[in-house]
Amino acid sequence: MEPPPSPTEAISELSITSHPQSVSVSMSEMPGIKRNHDGAEKEKEVNSNASPFMPMFEAFRDELDEHHDRRERIIKASRDITAASKKMQVSSHSLPQAFKSPISNQLTPTSIFSLQRVRTLKSDIPAKIASETAERYAAMQKQFSAIAPDLTGINAWRYQRQISGGIQEYMEAVSFEHYLRHQALITISEAAGALQGGIELTGDDYVLGLFDLVGELMRFAITTMATTGSLPGGGGGSERRDILVDLRELRTCFQALDTGSCGGTGLGKDVEKKMEVMKTCVEKVESAVYGLIIRGRERPKGWVPGIADDRGVVESY
Amino acid sequence: MSNPSETGMVDPRIFEELQNKIDEDAEVREQIRAIVQTLERQGRGAQSVLSRAHSTPAAHLKPVLDAAEVAIKEEIASIKSLSDVASSSPYYKYNGLWTRDVQNVIFSILLCGWLGGMAHNNKAAEAGRLLTIEDVGEILNGTSIPTFQSLRLTILVPVNLKDRDAFHISIEEYLQSLITLIEELARLAVNSVTLGDYQRPLQISQFVKDIHAGFQILNLKNDSLRRRSDSIKYNVKKIEDIVYDLSLRNLVSKS
Numbered sequence: 001m002e003p004p005p006s007p008t009e010a011i012s013e014l015s016i017t018s019h020p021q022s023v024s025v026s027m028s029e030m031p032g033i034k035r036n037h038d039g040a041e042k043e044k045e046v047n048s049n050a051s052p053f054m055p056m057f058e059a060f061r062d063e064l065d066e067h068h069d070r071r072e073r074i075i076k077a078s079r080d081i082t083a084a085s086k087k088m089q090v091s092s093h094s095l096p097q098a099f100k101s102p103i104s105n106q107l108t109p110t111s112i113f114s115l116q117r118v119r120t121l122k123s124d125i126p127a128k129i130a131s132e133t134a135e136r137y138a139a140m141q142k143q144f145s146a147i148a149p150d151l152t153g154i155n156a157w158r159y160q161r162q163i164s165g166g167i168q169e170y171m172e173a174v175s176f177e178h179y180l181r182h183q184a185l186i187t188i189s190e191a192a193g194a195l196q197g198g199i200e201l202t203g204d205d206y207v208l209g210l211f212d213l214v215g216e217l218m219r220f221a222i223t224t225m226a227t228t229g230s231l232p233g234g235g236g237g238s239e240r241r242d243i244l245v246d247l248r249e250l251r252t253c254f255q256a257l258d259t260g261s262c263g264g265t266g267l268g269k270d271v272e273k274k275m276e277v278m279k280t281c282v283e284k285v286e287s288a289v290y291g292l293i294i295r296g297r298e299r300p301k302g303w304v305p306g307i308a309d310d311r312g313v314v315e316s317y
Numbered sequence: 318m319s320n321p322s323e324t325g326m327v328d329p330r331i332f333e334e335l336q337n338k339i340d341e342d343a344e345v346r347e348q349i350r351a352i353v354q355t356l357e358r359q360g361r362g363a364q365s366v367l368s369r370a371h372s373t374p375a376a377h378l379k380p381v382l383d384a385a386e387v388a389i390k391e392e393i394a395s396i397k398s399l400s401d402v403a404s405s406s407p408y409y410k411y412n413g414l415w416t417r418d419v420q421n422v423i424f425s426i427l428l429c430g431w432l433g434g435m436a437h438n439n440k441a442a443e444a445g446r447l448l449t450i451e452d453v454g455e456i457l458n459g460t461s462i463p464t465f466q467s468l469r470l471t472i473l474v475p476v477n478l479k480d481r482d483a484f485h486i487s488i489e490e491y492l493q494s495l496i497t498l499i500e501e502l503a504r505l506a507v508n509s510v511t512l513g514d515y516q517r518p519l520q521i522s523q524f525v526k527d528i529h530a531g532f533q534i535l536n537l538k539n540d541s542l543r544r545r546s547d548s549i550k551y552n553v554k555k556i557e558d559i560v561y562d563l564s565l566r567n568l569v570s571k572s
Contacts, residue, residue: 050530051526051527051528051530051531052527053447053527053528053530053531054530054531054534056449056450056531057530057531057532057534057535058534060488060492060531060535061534061535061536063488064488064489064535064536064537065536068536068538071538153481153482154407154408154409154481154482154483155409156407156409156482157407157408157409157410158409160409160410179326183326184326184327184328185326185327185328185331187328187330187331188331188334188335203335203338203339203342206335207335241325241326245325245326246325246326246327249325249326249327250326250327253327253331253332256332257332257335257336257339258336258339258340259339261339261340261342261343261346262339262342262343267339
């Protein structure tokens with residue numbers, strides 16, 4: 001019933017690793033002993049070189065290889081999407097200096113760049129910026145389409161952790177553009193529609209993308225204030241909301257969101273971190289507005305704090 | 318300030334909807350957790366029964382195996398409830414909640430099968446046998462084991478599912494359980510010697526080496542499977558050392 005290997009064989013294999021003194025004896029004896037066995041035993045010996053489980057493991061290997069390939073493709077796409085977005089920020093050389101001031105860079109390591117050159121809310125985005133943005137969207141969407149087949153069916157959730165970073169980054173861009181155009185928050189179904197090839201937008205990625213949107217709005221608010229001397233959105237009719245009202249509203253909504261039940265999941269952990277960053281962002285805008293009201297009247301239009309020290313000249317005006 | 322719910326930037330339904338999603342998720346997780354807790358307790362039960370194999374000579378294993386099969390039967394019932402609850406959600410969404418306990422169940426089945434239990438589907442039980450992932454799936458489906466038919470499981474537990482999204486046993490889970498089996502057999506090799514059974518370590522040695530050879534052809538990435546499979550070689554060595562000790566003292570027959 002049991003097919004024990006010849007003890008000599010066992011010894012010899014052992015000897016190689018831990019008992020070298022017995023190698024010479026057993027190694028030289030082994031082949032002889034094997035051949036001297038009776039028929040049945042001999043057959044076992046012949047097969048003992050190849051594990052009987054090999055075909056099973058070969059099937060597993062193929063499956064796992066496929067899985068790793070998919071996983072790597074997705075990780076790469078997610079990184080490319082994120083990197084593309086960050087590169088845009090670096091290359092935004094034509095932006096007003098205020099962008100590069102430490103205040104606005106600190107809290108938002110990522111930014112959607114050309115859209116940040118927009119200065120007005122609820123109007124069409126200037127053609128030049130719109131076409132640049134469209135190009136970048138196209139690039140990101142190409143990445144998404146490329147991995148869409150890897151993220152269908154049962155695999156939609158399997159690689160959630162790998163793709164989630166890219167989706168959040170994309171969400172940030174889409175929601176920012178939506179805000180610039182409509183001064184409203186994009187809904188989850190509108191946002192899901194912006195994703196290519198049936199890639200699933202989870203509630204978690206949507207919320208986490210929105211947290212990042214706050215950082216983007218802060219940059220937009222502060223830069224616009226610095227260059228135009230007034231808060232975007234406000235002015236005009238007295239009833240119009242300015243961006244600070246919107247930021248505070250967003251903050252209220254985020255704070256009301258009960259994520260206590262998500263403890264161990266990704267959302268629970270990320271929300272905590274992002275909540276703090278989000279609050280700081282809103283407060284930055286609040287104190288900027290405060291500064292505008294207290295000192296704004298004294299300051300020439302377009303003057304940006306800090307520039308004078310760095311450059312020694314006041315640019316632009 | 319104007320009332321944000323009417324003229325604000327945020328459509329209030331957005332966050333209502335989000336909160337609903339979060340709450341629904343939490344509820345599903347709660348249901349799954351309750352089952353997993355049961356499964357965890359049953360798992361400990363099954364493993365404590367199976368650990369009696371370490372102090373029971375092979376010839377007297379029958380009662381242990383019978384008791385283990387009863388314990389495993391309870392686990393299978395829990396797997397069925399888990400499958401019912403989990404099937405309404407994407408498999409990989411909550412997979413992390415139960416995978417450890419499912420691995421434990423697979424391990425119990427594998428060990429029981431190796432010891433000579435788990436006859437199923439007209440395949441006779443035989444000591445030293447490796448149940449394949451398909452065997453495990455059949456056993457989890459219940460109907461193929463006569464004594465399990467009382468459960469009347471209608472839902473299938475497929476293995477390595479690719480074409481549709483449902484509860485199943487994954488390759489990774491099976492392989493993880495296989496590593497646990499190797500660890501357990503290394504211990505069994507020591508204890509077999511203590512019980513005066515000098516043949517079983519040889520059988521274990523061959524079996525574990527065969528599985529080790531299988532693991533070596535897998536291209537593992539730096540994941541948990543990789544880290545745990547690194548332990549196999551130490552167990553192989555541990556078992557080889559036992560075989561060496563036995564052979565050195567002429568305690569194993571040469572034929």
